[in-house]
Amino acid sequence: MIxxxxxxxxxxxxQMAEKLERLIVNxxxxxxxxxxxxxxxxxxxxxxxxxxxxxxxxxxxxxYLYTVSGRxxxxxxxEEWQENRQxxxxxxxxxxxxxxxxxxxxxxxxxxxxxxxxxxxxx
Amino acid sequence: MIxxxxxxxxxxxxQMAEKLERLIVNxxxxxxxxxxxxxxxxxxxxxxxxxxxxxxxxxxxxxYLYTVSGRxxxxxxxEEWQENRQxxxxxxxxxxxxxxxxxxxxxxxxxxxxxxxxxxxxx
DNA sequence: TATGTGTATTAATATTCTTAATACACTTAT
DNA sequence: ATAAGTGTATTAAGAATATTAATACACATA
Numbered sequence: 001m002i003x004x005x006x007x008x009x010x011x012x013x014x015q016m017a018e019k020l021e022r023l024i025v026n027x028x029x030x031x032x033x034x035x036x037x038x039x040x041x042x043x044x045x046x047x048x049x050x051x052x053x054x055x056x057x058x059x060x061x062x063x064y065l066y067t068v069s070g071r072x073x074x075x076x077x078x079e080e081w082q083e084n085r086q087x088x089x090x091x092x093x094x095x096x097x098x099x100x101x102x103x104x105x106x107x108x109x110x111x112x113x114x115x116x117x118x119x120x121x122x123x
Numbered sequence: 124m125i126x127x128x129x130x131x132x133x134x135x136x137x138q139m140a141e142k143l144e145r146l147i148v149n150x151x152x153x154x155x156x157x158x159x160x161x162x163x164x165x166x167x168x169x170x171x172x173x174x175x176x177x178x179x180x181x182x183x184x185x186x187y188l189y190t191v192s193g194r195x196x197x198x199x200x201x202e203e204w205q206e207n208r209q210x211x212x213x214x215x216x217x218x219x220x221x222x223x224x225x226x227x228x229x230x231x232x233x234x235x236x237x238x239x240x241x242x243x244x245x246x
Numbered sequence: 247t248a249t250g251t252g253t254a255t256t257a258a259t260a261t262t263c264t265t266a267a268t269a270c271a272c273t274t275a276t
Numbered sequence: 277a278t279a280a281g282t283g284t285a286t287t288a289a290g291a292a293t294a295t296t297a298a299t300a301c302a303c304a305t306a
Contacts (some may be wrong), residue, residue, distance in 0.1 A: 012265080052282095072283075073282090085226055089222050093236070098218040099216070103209050110216065111239050113216070172252095190251090193250080194304065195252090223281075
């Protein structure tokens, strides 16, 4: 399913969460399908079940997974996690914009920035 | 000059740097004037000189101070640190905007967001 | 040359983070 | 009922990181 990179100096759970998130975002995991159980993935990757659990918890926190008690963890429908993801990013963007205003950067410059970033390859 | 809050759980140097930055940004410290020496401020606040040094290093890194070898640290001219500050914030804003694009948030929504944030009290 | 300045280096200590061990709670198939 | 599968909570050990302090250095200037 995924492969851990032991040269990567980030913690295992973070690396796992990131790889799984990318897998889900790129469509490598079908929505509504069951994820491997915490224990089976732990065995497969030779880590402690709690490490997998922590990665799953992170993904659930971000809306990519949901859990049914006693049955397992499942991939969320795309529309849902897409909305969650956009909400998170939207909030960060708003904070960054408020800071820009506070620092005296004029609105026109931001608008020009949007044109540039969105125009770079196909608006 | 400043007062440390011992209920604050952030490290001392960070707290000091933040308070001094606010003082400079709000005009409480005249540009081009000398800062208290590392040792004198350390005595005044009952901390190790290195702790003050670290706060000063942070402020210098962010462009609020500059140092003349053997003579002391001085407050940067406002135009300079303002430019540095805007550059930092501008870069963060660009990163946030690129993320927004990648998440599929349309440019129009960002532009509407700018209108709202900049319009809230006097554009 | 003595005193005042910032800085580098090193070490002690404190704090936080990561991972593991273990036990619990719930669901379902036998 | 019970066994085997699921996720989760709690606790602790260990590692890693961050913070602060001790000390010595380098430069400027009176």
